[in-house]
Every structure is written in C-alpha cells, then in structure tokens.
Amino acid sequence: xxxxxxxxLDRVEKRFGAFHALKGVxxxxxxxxxxxxxxxxxxxxxxxxxxxxxxxxxxAGRIAVDGRELTDDPKQIEAVxxxxxxxxxxxxxxxxxxxxxxxxxxxxxxxxxxxxxxxALALHFLERVHIPEQAAKYPGQLSGxxxxxxxxxxxxxxxxxxxxxxxxxxxxxPEMIKEVLDVMVSLAEEGMTMIVVTHxxxxxxRVADRxxxxxxxxxxxxxxxxxxxxxxxxxxAQLFLSRILGH
Amino acid sequence: xxxxxxxxxxxxxxxxxxxALGADLVHNTxxxxxxxxxxxxxxxxxxxxxxxxxxxxxAYSPADTYGRALLVGLLNTIEVAILGCVLxxxxxxxxxxxxxxxxxxxxxxxxxxxEAVRNVPLLLQLFLWWNVFRIVPPPPRGAWRILPGFFLSxxxxxxxxxxxxxxxxxxxxxxxxxxxxxxxxxxxxxxALLVGLVIYTAAFIGEIVRAGxxxxxxxxxxxxxxxxxxxxxxxxxxxxxxxxxxxxxPLIGExxxxxxxxxxxxxxxxxDLMSITNTTLNQTGQAIEAIALMMxxxxxxxxxxxxxxxxxxxxxxxxER
Amino acid sequence: MPALVxxxxxxxxxxxxxxxxxxxxxxxxxxxxxVLRWGVLDAVWSAPDGRTCRAxxxxxxxCWAFIGHWYRFIIFGRYPYAEQWRxxxxxxxxxxxxxxxxDPRLWRRGALLxxxxxxxxxxxxxxxxxxxxxxxxxxTDLWNGLPLTLMLAVLGLVFAFPLAVLLALGxxxxxxxxxxxxxxxxxxxxxVPLITVLFxxxxxxxLFLPAGVNIDNLARAQAALAFFYAAYLAExxxxxxxxxxxxxxxxxxxxxxxxxxxxxxxxxxxxxxxxxxPLVNIFIAAFxxxxxxxxxxxxxxxxxxxxxxxxxxxxxxYVEAYTFVAAIYFVFCFFMSRYSRSLERSLGR
Numbered sequence: 037x038x039x040x041x042x043x044x045l046d047r048v049e050k051r052f053g054a055f056h057a058l059k060g061v062x063x064x065x066x067x068x069x070x071x072x073x074x075x076x077x078x079x080x081x082x083x084x085x086x087x088x089x090x091x092x093x094x095x096a097g098r099i100a101v102d103g104r105e106l107t108d109d110p111k112q113i114e115a116v117x118x119x120x121x122x123x124x125x126x127x128x129x130x131x132x133x134x135x136x137x138x139x140x141x142x143x144x145x146x147x148x149x150x151x152x153x154x155x156a157l158a159l160h161f162l163e164r165v166h167i168p169e170q171a172a173k174y175p176g177q178l179s180g181x182x183x184x185x186x187x188x189x190x191x192x193x194x195x196x197x198x199x200x201x202x203x204x205x206x207x208x209x210p211e212m213i214k215e216v217l218d219v220m221v222s223l224a225e226e227g228m229t230m231i232v233v234t235h236x237x238x239x240x241x242r243v244a245d246r247x248x249x250x251x252x253x254x255x256x257x258x259x260x261x262x263x264x265x266x267x268x269x270x271x272x273a274q275l276f277l278s279r280i281l282g283h
Numbered sequence: 284x285x286x287x288x289x290x291x292x293x294x295x296x297x298x299x300x301x302x303a304l305g306a307d308l309v310h311n312t313x314x315x316x317x318x319x320x321x322x323x324x325x326x327x328x329x330x331x332x333x334x335x336x337x338x339x340x341x342a343y344s345p346a347d348t349y350g351r352a353l354l355v356g357l358l359n360t361i362e363v364a365i366l367g368c369v370l371x372x373x374x375x376x377x378x379x380x381x382x383x384x385x386x387x388x389x390x391x392x393x394x395x396x397x398e399a400v401r402n403v404p405l406l407l408q409l410f411l412w413w414n415v416f417r418i419v420p421p422p423p424r425g426a427w428r429i430l431p432g433f434f435l436s437x438x439x440x441x442x443x444x445x446x447x448x449x450x451x452x453x454x455x456x457x458x459x460x461x462x463x464x465x466x467x468x469x470x471x472x473x474x475a476l477l478v479g480l481v482i483y484t485a486a487f488i489g490e491i492v493r494a495g496x497x498x499x500x501x502x503x504x505x506x507x508x509x510x511x512x513x514x515x516x517x518x519x520x521x522x523x524x525x526x527x528x529x530x531x532x533p534l535i536g537e538x539x540x541x542x543x544x545x546x547x548x549x550x551x552x553x554x555d556l557m558s559i560t561n562t563t564l565n566q567t568g569q570a571i572e573a574i575a576l577m578m579x580x581x582x583x584x585x586x587x588x589x590x591x592x593x594x595x596x597x598x599x600x601x602x603e604r
Numbered sequence: 605m606p607a608l609v610x611x612x613x614x615x616x617x618x619x620x621x622x623x624x625x626x627x628x629x630x631x632x633x634x635x636x637x638x639v640l641r642w643g644v645l646d647a648v649w650s651a652p653d654g655r656t657c658r659a660x661x662x663x664x665x666x667c668w669a670f671i672g673h674w675y676r677f678i679i680f681g682r683y684p685y686a687e688q689w690r691x692x693x694x695x696x697x698x699x700x701x702x703x704x705x706x707d708p709r710l711w712r713r714g715a716l717l718x719x720x721x722x723x724x725x726x727x728x729x730x731x732x733x734x735x736x737x738x739x740x741x742x743x744t745d746l747w748n749g750l751p752l753t754l755m756l757a758v759l760g761l762v763f764a765f766p767l768a769v770l771l772a773l774g775x776x777x778x779x780x781x782x783x784x785x786x787x788x789x790x791x792x793x794x795x796v797p798l799i800t801v802l803f804x805x806x807x808x809x810x811l812f813l814p815a816g817v818n819i820d821n822l823a824r825a826q827a828a829l830a831f832f833y834a835a836y837l838a839e840x841x842x843x844x845x846x847x848x849x850x851x852x853x854x855x856x857x858x859x860x861x862x863x864x865x866x867x868x869x870x871x872x873x874x875x876x877x878x879x880x881x882p883l884v885n886i887f888i889a890a891f892x893x894x895x896x897x898x899x900x901x902x903x904x905x906x907x908x909x910x911x912x913x914x915x916x917x918x919x920x921x922y923v924e925a926y927t928f929v930a931a932i933y934f935v936f937c938f939f940m941s942r943y944s945r946s947l948e949r950s951l952g953r
Contacts, residue, residue, distance in 0.1 A: 091505050110618055118511040128506035132524045141520065142510035187506075194510060294781040301785065308812045315811045386621045387614035388628045402937035403930045404892040407906055414922045543797035550899065557799060570807040578796045578804075585795035 040103045042067045042198050042229045043088060048097035050083055057083045059253040060097070065198070070230045072240040072261075075250035076276060081233045084250070085200045088231070089120045102197055118146060121191030125203040127183045129175035135162070135186050136171040139193045147194070154193075161189040165219050181212025185219055198229035205236060237280060241265060249273045312571070321568045325576075328353070334562055336554045338470055349563050356559030357580060363473070363555065364542040364584075367480045371541060372534075374481060375488025380518070382493045393489070400486040406547055409479040413551045416440075416471035416478075423462050432456065434463065441468045472553035476545065484541045488534060495530035496522055528599060535592040539585055546581075556580060642666050654918035670921040671928050674912040678928065681748020681908045687740065690731045691751035697728050698754045706943065711877065721762070728755070744822040748903035750932065752822075756904070757891040760829035761837070767830070768837030773867065775842055786838070793835035798896055801832045806900040825897050833890055840882045844875035881951065884944035888937050905929055 043065040050058040058080045065071050073081045086092040088099060090106060090113045099106040101116045130138050139158035143149040149157070162168040165185040175183055184204060191199060201220065205213045217239050224230060224243045234240065240247055240261060247264040249257040249272075257264070257273045268274045316323060328350035335345050339355040340362060381393035400408070417437055420427060426436035432443040432455045444467045446454040456466030469477075499522050507517040546557040556577060564573035616622040646665025650672065651657035657667040671678075680688045701724045704710065710717045732751065734741045747755070774786030793801070805828035809819060819827075848871060856866040898907040909925040912918065 089509055091508065108613070108617070114511060114513065117509060120509070122506075122509035124502060124506065124509075126500075126502045128500075128502035130503065130506075130521055130525075142512060145516055145520070146511040146513075190510070290779060294779050297785070298781050311814050312811045315813075315815060318815065384621075384624075385614070385617060386624055388625050388632075389621075392628055392632070398938065399934070402888075402934045402941065404895040404906065404933055406895040406898070407926055407930055407933070410906075410910070411922070411926050418920075418922075546797040546799045547896070549799065557797070561803075564807070571811065574800060574804050574808060578800050581797060581800065582792065582795040586791075 041065055041100075042069070042102055043231065044098075044100045045084070045088070046098045046100075048084070048087060048094045048099060050080075050087060050092060050094050057253055058087070058094070061250075061253070061255055062097075063248065063255065065229060065231060067197075068227045068229055069245045070224050070228075070232070070243050071246050071248055072244040073231065073233045073248045073250060074235065074237075074240065074276070074280075075256075078252075079250040080253040081250050082202050085122075085202055085231055085233060088200060089117050089122055091122075118194065119197045120200060121194055121196035121198070122200045122202070123184070123187050123191055123204050125207050127175075127180070127187045127207070129183055129186055129190070131175050134172055134174055135178070138175070138186065139190050142190070142194050158189070158193055161192045162186075164192065165189045166215075179212060180208045181215045184208065184212075184216045188216070188219055188223075192223075198231070199223065201230065201232040201234065203233050203235070205234065235280060237265070249276065251276070319568070323569070323572070325572055327563075327567045327569055327572070330567075332563075332566075334566070336559070337552075338473065338554065349567070352559050353556065353563065353576070356554055356556040359554055360542070360545055360548075360556040363476055363480070363545045363548070363553075364538075367477060367484065367541050367545065368538045370477070370481045371484040371488055371537070374485035375537075376492050378485055378489030379492025379496065382489060383496055397486045397489055400483055401490075405479065405483050405544055406550060408483055409475060409547055409551055412479045413471065413475035416475045423458060426458075426463075432466070436463075437471065438462065439468045439470045440474050441466050443467075470553070472548070472551050475551055476548050476553050476555075480541055480544060483544070484537055487537050487540075491530055491533045491537065492526070495526035498529045499525045531595060531599075532592060535588060539588050542584055542588070543581065654921065657918075657921075666924055667921050668924065670912075670918055670924050673918065674915075674925070675928070677749075678905070678908045678912055678925070679750045681752070681903045682746050683748060683751075684740075684742060684746070687734075687742060690734070690739070690742075691747070691749070694728045694731050694751050695754060697724055697731075698751075698758055700724070702758065712873075714873075725759075725762075744820050747822065749908045750905050752897075752902065753891070753894045753905045756826060756829055756894045756897060756902075757887065759826055760833055760890055760894075761887055763826070763830035764832075764834040764837050767834040768841055769872070771834060771838035772841035772845060775838065776845060790835045790838055793832055794839075798829075798832055798893055799899055802828045802896060802900050804828065805831075821901060825900055825902055829890065829893075833886065836886050836889075837883065840879045840886060841875060843882065844877070844879035845871065847878050848874050877951065881944050881948040884940060884947065888940050888944070891936060891940070892933065905932065 041064045043063070045061055045063045048058055048061045049056075061080070061084055063071075063084070073084065075081050083092060087094045088101065088106075093108075094106075102119060104112060104115060106112060106116055129135075130141070133141065136155060136158055139161065140149075140151065140154040143154040143157060144151055159168060159171065162171055165188055167182055167185055170178060170182060170186070175186070178186065188204075204220070205216050208216065213236070217236060220230075220232070220239065221243055230243075232239075232244075244261050246258060247261050248255055249264070249268075249270070251272050257268065257270050259269070264273070265277070268277055313323075329348050331345075332347055332349045332352045333345050334352070336343050336352060336355050338359070340358045341355060343351060343355045378393050378397065381389050382397070384390050384393075416439070420435045420437045423434070423436040423438055426434040426441075429435055432453075434441040434456065441456045441463045443453050443455040443465075446452060454465050454467075456463045456468070458464075496518075503521055503525065504517055507521045512521070545555060548555040549558040549561055552558070560573050560577040564570045567573070615625045642664065643666050646661055647668050648657050648661040648665055649668050651660055651667065651669040654667070654670070657669050661667060676685070676688065680691050683691055701721060704720060705717065710720075730736050731739070732742065732747055732755075733744075771786045771790055774782040775790065777783050777786070802825060805824045806821065809824050809827075813819065852870060852874065853866070856870045861870070894904050895906040897904050898910070903911070906929055909929045913920065913922050913925050
C-alpha cells in the first residue's frame with residue numbers, strides 16, 4: 037500500500053464573492069478508497085470535488101492528486117485532469133457527436149490513441165455499462181439513465197486513477213436511478229478510487245468506506261457507514277439523517 | 284354565410300383601397316411622365332451609355348449599352364459583397380473569440396473595438412477610410428512597398444495576380460513612368476469600401492459569435508475539461524459546432540446587411556449597382572424603371588440568401604434528431 | 605500583493621497569453637502616444653485660417669482651431685446665426701422627450717405620454733419653423749445639422765410606429781389578404797437598402813403625385829424613413845406579440861372582449877413592453893442611418909462636416925472634422941445602447 041494518498045486536500049478555502057463556500061476543508065482519500073460526501077445543499081460538497089479537478093480554483097490551502105500538486109500551472113492542471121474522471125449531474129454529453137464519438141474524442145486527442153484502438157476501447161466500456169448497442173446513436177435519442185451510463189463510460193475510457201461523481205442520479209427519473217447505481221457499485225467492487233457526492237444513502241451504506249458529512253463549508257463528521265448511520269456524533273448530522281431517511 | 288361575409292368584407296375593403304390607391308398613383312405617374320416628355324419602358328437598356336466606368340470585372344467601354352453598364356455595377360456589388368462577407372467572417376470570429384479570452388487586455392481591446400465601430404455611422408467610417416486611402420499614401424513613384432509585389436499608393440493597392448496568358452505565371456506589377464503596369468490595382472474607392480464594410484460588419488459578427496459561444500451550456504466545456512482536453516480543441520471540437528446553430532441565422536442577417544450597405548458606394552464614387560443606376564437615371568430621366576430594376580436586384584439577392592438560410596436550417600434540424 | 609496576482613492570472617497566464625499581452629501593450633502604447641502627440645502635444649488650438657494652422661503645427665498636429673471656427677456650422681448648418689438658439693433648444697427638447705419616454709412610470713399612462721409627445725413635437729416645430737410669437741420664419745432647407753439628424757430619427761420612428769403595429773397585427777392575422785399584404789410589405793422593404801427607398805421618395809414621389817402638388821424635400825425623406833423603419837419595427841413588435849403566452853389571448857376571449865378591445869387593452873401593452881429593448885436598438889440604427897440623407901440633398905450632421913472640410917480657407921482637415929462628428933454620434937449611440945442593455949436586464953429577458 038503506497039503512502040501517498042490518491043487525493044489529498046489540506047485546509048482548502050474557497051470564496052464566491054462574499055460567500056465563503058469552503059472554510060478550511062482537509063480530506064485524504066487513499067488509493068482504492070470510496071468516500072461518500074453528503075450534507076445539506078449549500079454545504080460545499082460539489083465545490084469540494086470541483087476543486088479537485090480544477091473546475092473551480094481554490095483560494096487557499098493545497099490540493100494534491102497522486103502526489104502531484106494542483107497549482108496555476110496549466111501543465112499540472114492538464115496532468116491532473118487526465119488522471120481523474122468526472123461524472124456530473126447533467127451528464128453533459130456532447131449532443132452533436134454520437135455515443136461512440138463522445139467516448140473516443142478524449143482518448144484520441146489527449147492520449148494520442150489511434151482511432152481504431154480508441155473505438156475498441158470505447159466498445160469495451162460501453163459493454164461495461166451494458167449499452168453497447170447504442171454506440172451509433174446521438175445522446176438526444178437516449179434515456180436519462182442511458183445518457184448517464186454513457187457519461188460514466190466516457191470518463192472511464194480515459195483510464196482514470198480516480199473517479200468523481202457529483203450527484204450523478206439527482207437529475208434522473210426514479211426508475212432509472214438503479215441502473216446507474218448498479219454500474220457505480222460494480223466500479224467500486226473493482227477497486228476504483230471514488231469520491232461520490234450523493235443523497236442515495238442506500239448506495240452509501242453498501243459501497244462507502246467512509247462517509248463525510250459537510251455543512252456550511254466544513255467537514256463536520258467523518259466515519260465508516262455503520263457508525264455514521266447508527267450513531268451520528270454531531271447534532272447537525274443527526275438532523276440531516278432524520279430528514280433524509282424519513283421518507 | 285354571414286360569419287364568412289363579416290370576415291371577407293374588411294379584407295375586400297382594404298384590398299380595394301390598396302388597388303384604388305395604386306391605380307391613382309399609376310394614373311398620376313403616366314400623366315406626369317407624358318408632361319415632362321420622359322419615355323417609359325425598358326428600351327433604354329439597349330441604348331448607348333456614353334459614360335465611363337472606373338473599374339469592373341468584365342470589359343466595358345462608353346460605347347456599350349446601359350444594360351451592360353448595369354451588369355458591370357451588379358458584378359462589382361457582388362464582388363464587394365462576397366469578399367466582404369468572407370473577410371468580415373474571419374475577422375468577426377476572431378473578435379468574438381477574443382471577447383471571451385482569458386487575457387484581460389485582449390478581451391478589453393476587442394470590446395473597445397466593437398463599441399467604437401458600432402456606435403459610429405458606417406458612412407462616416409467609409410468617408411474616413413476613403414480619405415485615408417486617397418490622401419495618405421504617396422503617388423506611385425514613391426509608393427510604399429508592403430511586400431514584394433504589393434504596393435500602396437494614392438492610386439490604390441496594387442497586387443500581383445496569377446495569370447494564364449502565355450503559360451502559368453505571376454503577373455507582378457512594376458513601375459513604368461508615372462504608374463504601375465501589370466498586376467491588379469484596387470482603387471482607393473474599392474479599398475475604402477471593402478475595408479470599411481469589413482471592419483464595421485466584423486464588429487457585429489463578433490457579437491453574434493460571442494453570444495453563440497456563450498449560449499453553449501457551461502457543462503459542455505466543463506465535461507471536456509474534465510476529460511483533459513486543452514482549450515483550443517475544446518473550442519473547435521465541442522463549443523463551436525454547438526455554437527454554430529445559434530450563430531448561423533443572425534450571421535446570415537449580417538451578410539444581408541453587408542450586401543445592402545455596399546450600396547453606400549454611391550457616396551464615395553465606387554461604381555457599384557447603386558452608383559450606376561444613379562448615373563443611368565440622371566442621364567435617361569427614367570427614374571421609375573431604373574429604381575425598380577435596382578430594387579428588384581437587391582430584393583433578389585436578399586431572398587436568395589434567406590432561402591439558403593432556410594435550407595441550411597432545415598438540414599441541420601433533420602441531422603440532429 | 606493582489607494587483608500582481610491579478611496580473612499573473614489575467615495577463616500572463618501561459619505563454620500565448622503573455623505574448624499577446626506584450627504585443628497588445630506595445631501596439632496600444634505606440635498608438636496612444638501617436639494620438640496624444642497628434643491630438644494634444646502638437647495640436648494647434650487657435651489660428652485665423654487653415655494655412656496658418658498647418659504652419660503653426662508643423663503640419664503634424666491636429667488643428668483644433670478648425671473645430672473652434674466651424675463647430676456652429678457643423679452642428680447647426682446654415683440655420684441663421686442669430687436664431688441658432690432655437691435649434692439648440694429643439695435639441696434639448698428632443699432629448700427631454702426621449703428621456704421622458706424612458707421613465708417606466710409613463711409606460712402605463714399611454715394617453716399622458718402621447719399628449720406630452722404631441723405638445724413637445726408641436727413646440728419643436730414651432731421653434732424650428734417660426735412664424736409664431738414673432739419668430740422669423742426659417743424654411744426647411746435651412747434645417748441642418750444635429751437638429752435635423754435628431755428630428756429625422758425620432759420622427760421617423762414616431763411616424764413608423766402606427767404603421768408598424770398594423771403590419772405586425774396584419775402579419776399574424778387569420779385573414780389571408782391582410783397577412784399577404786403585411787408580409788409582402790415587410791419582406792419587400794427589408795430586402796432593399798435604405799438608400800434605394802430614400803431615392804424612391806426623392807425622385808419617384810413627385811411623379812406619383814398629381815401635377816402641382818409639391819412635397820418638400822425634407823418631408824419626402826422623413827416619409828421614406830418612416831415607411832422603411834415601419835417594416836423593421838413591425839418585426840420587433842411581432843416578436844413581442846409572439847412572446848405573449850396563449851393563455852392571455854384565451855383569457856381575453858373568454859371575457860368576451862372584441863378583437864380590437866383585446867388587442868388594445870391586453871395584448872399590445874404587454875407586447876410593446878417586451879419589444880422595447882430591440883426597439884431602442886432600431887432607434888440607434890435609425891440615428892446612424894440619418895447620415896444617408898446626404899444622398900438626397902439634405903444637410904445632416906455628417907454632411908455639414910463634409911462641407912466644412914471643403915471650404916477654401918480651411919481645406920483638408922477631414923480627420924479633425926470626422927473625429928468631432930464621430931464623437932457626437934458615439935456619445936449618443938453609446939448611452940442609448942447602455943440603456944437598452946440595462947432595460948433588457950431589468951425586464952428580465
């Protein structure tokens with residue numbers, strides 16, 4: 037087991053104008069670990085993972101991915117983004133490209149793969165997410181659940197060392213949530229390092245090594261799922277859980 | 284029956300009114316023309332024009348007909364329009380992208396250019412450019428040599444042209460006496476019209492491109508960044524193809540505007556369709572035919588461009604489903 | 605230090621960016637220095653005539669004495685010198701009318717706004733023309749310069765407005781003849797350059813009228829502008845009509861309102877409010893387009909400047925003249941476009 041954590045945040049701060057989104061967040065994710073971040077809206081959970089792949093620029097503190105520090109240097113930023121895959125709430129598939137083209141774009145352009153190789157790779161991952169037959173379709177022709185699975189496959193096609201999920205099922209109709217979560221579970225079982233921001237507590241209980249509870253820009257509580265769900269230490273976590281699990 | 288009649292009657296009244304007005308105008312016109320001894324009909328197109336034209340794409344002499352003169356003017360208009368649209372698009376796309384650059388200085392300068400150009404009348408800018416091209420450069424004997432074979436003098440911009448006569452070669456201009464021989468000279472009027480139109484229209488195209496790019500959802504560029512793509516490939520492969528759909532309709536509108544604005548050539552003496560129509564109607568007195576013909580041509584150009592746009596839109600809509 | 609951090613992130617983030625910054629700075633400073641030298645350091649601020657001005661400046665500096673000598677002609681044209689307080693007042697009145705119309709509180713009180721405009725325009729006309737209250741008459745061919753430009757633009761749109769409303773309604777009408785006439789007019793006018801319409805009005809209109817009836821050149825150009833902009837305004841108003849949810853039409857119908865009642869009291873007020881930002885943009889375009897009336901022999905702001913340049917005593921100061929005029933247009937158009945953008949934001953587009 038390597039000493040260097042896969043993803044390390046050290047006293048990270050972030051402001052949006054007057055709003056103090058992250059107030060000194062420190063988090064360490066080891067290789068192969070699965071961390072679920074939960075908390076009320078506005079707590080900064082999305083901001084945290086968006087800082088990890090530099091979609092937001094942190095104002096203070098340090099972020100390192102696989103030992104490589106995230107600075108203003110464009111080369112460092114690109115290197116980090118190559119190694120981290122991200123799946124967002126809105127899928128963000130490229131509507132003017134087919135599913136296959138969506139998947140092969142980055143491997144060809146960024147990793148310099150030959151198109152034939154990239155297509156074989158893409159097909160492999162489409163099978164992995166159980167929709168190889170959709171390869172020639174456009175995103176607009178797929179259901180929400182299918183689109184999100186394509187988004188996951190697209191991120192995986194870059195062979196990332198870690199995957200970030202920002203509320204991946206929040207925009208889906210209820211009957212499609214399970215198909216996406218199943219893919220994420222199998223990914224977890226294969227040993228992928230994952231940080232998942234989600235409200236799906238069933239998934240968290242099954243998959244997470246650690247649950248991180250955030251509120252108002254700070255990490256309030258961090259514990260293994262069994263502990264967290266049965267005996268949350270802080271009052272805010274208790275309040276949150278009672279609301280989330282109540283229905 | 285009564286309901287239909289109620290709808291029909293106001294329509295017929297309006298139509299009747301329009302027709303009656305039209306008939307009255309025609310009657311007056313014919314009477315006035317007869318009184319002033321002005322002919323009617325398009326026969327004048329076959330008469331000798333007896334005026335010279337400074338530049339054109341086809342051969343013309345004062346012995347040619349008015350019809351041919353108008354054709355020269357039309358070709359000049361089309362030449363300016365096509366060159367103008369191409370150059371304005373190139374400059375406009377650059378300006379639009381510059382307006383969204385991460386470099387503050389680039390962004391601000393592009394913004395200053397757009398504001399300066401959009402808030403000053405085009406005619407004023409044309410006059411300015413015309414004076415600059417006419418007065419500032421020296422006479423051909425002392426012309427500025429911008430590049431080998433490219434000369435800027437107060438006779439205009441002289442450039443080399445590829446030529447087929449006697450084998451494939453470059454027809455490079457050289458000074459002979461007081462003027463240039465060979466190559467092709469773009470008059471100061473042509474240069475001023477083209478440069479003025481391009482700079483003016485590019486500012487508007489820049490805004491259209493900027494709005495188009497900004498109209499692509501942010502998640503698209505974020506997803507592309509997350510995959511590790513670099514800024515220029517993101518722009519070219521992800522953003523612009525999607526921005527294209529937003530940009531094309533107003534862009535076509537700008538092309539139309541440029542084509543119509545080229546008629547300002549009459550104010551700086553470039554022999555386009557408008558100028559030659561002006562000369563023709565001054566000489567023949569047949570204002571109605573001349574103006575009607577000219578309007579019909581511009582209308583034709585506009586409708587053709589609108590049609591092309593609608594076809595393009597239909598094709599895009601069909602493909603993206 | 606925050607300033608350095610800002611510079612690093614916004615001016616020097618990457619090789620290409622840094623290069624662009626250096627090149628841009630170099631060009632900018634060279635350009636600004638040249639303008640400063642020409643416009644201020646080497647400029648001549650006072651001289652009796654053109655030749656002296658050139659001699660004083662060494663031929664290199666700007667001759668602002670030219671503007672000092674000619675500004676009244678450029679702004680007022682050939683309007684009699686002693687009476688120029690009248691067009692000056694008219695300029696102020698026009699601006700006041702337009703500013704008053706920008707007050708949202710007046711948009712509900714259509715009748716009051718209309719009355720203000722009618723009174724204001726009547727006053728402007730009386731001032732320009734004279735013949736009342738002991739003011740000497742000044743014929744329309746002497747109405748030149750900035751007052752003419754303002755008048756053409758403002759009245760062009762004011763007169764275009766009723767026709768534009770009819771055309772917009774006609775284009776959306778279910779009655780085929782109305783729709784055909786409206787579409788035909790709009791597409792015809794929008795497909796041809798403004799110059800051709802001005803030409804048509806100037807040259808063809810006298811032929812259309814019965815012998816002996818004469819319409820003043822200014823009125824012809826004004827009519828041409830009104831008919832031209834009616835087509836563009838109609839499209840903008842149509843956009844406003846289309847943006848109104850169908851529920852509004854249905855509710856008005858359900859209440860039993862007639863077509864004209866529904867249109868006048870429910871639909872149009874909402875449509876016009878939506879149409880205001882693009883309407884301001886059309887006004888900006890019209891304001892710039894008034895320069896085209898030089899083709900039909902009217903002396904607008906640009907033409908007076910052009911005439912000043914050709915004066916034998918003051919030849920060739922075209923840069924100074926056009927800069928002066930460009931600055932006037934820029935100030936008007938820039939603030940109008942700022943207003944239009946703030947309107948768009950506050951109307952929640």
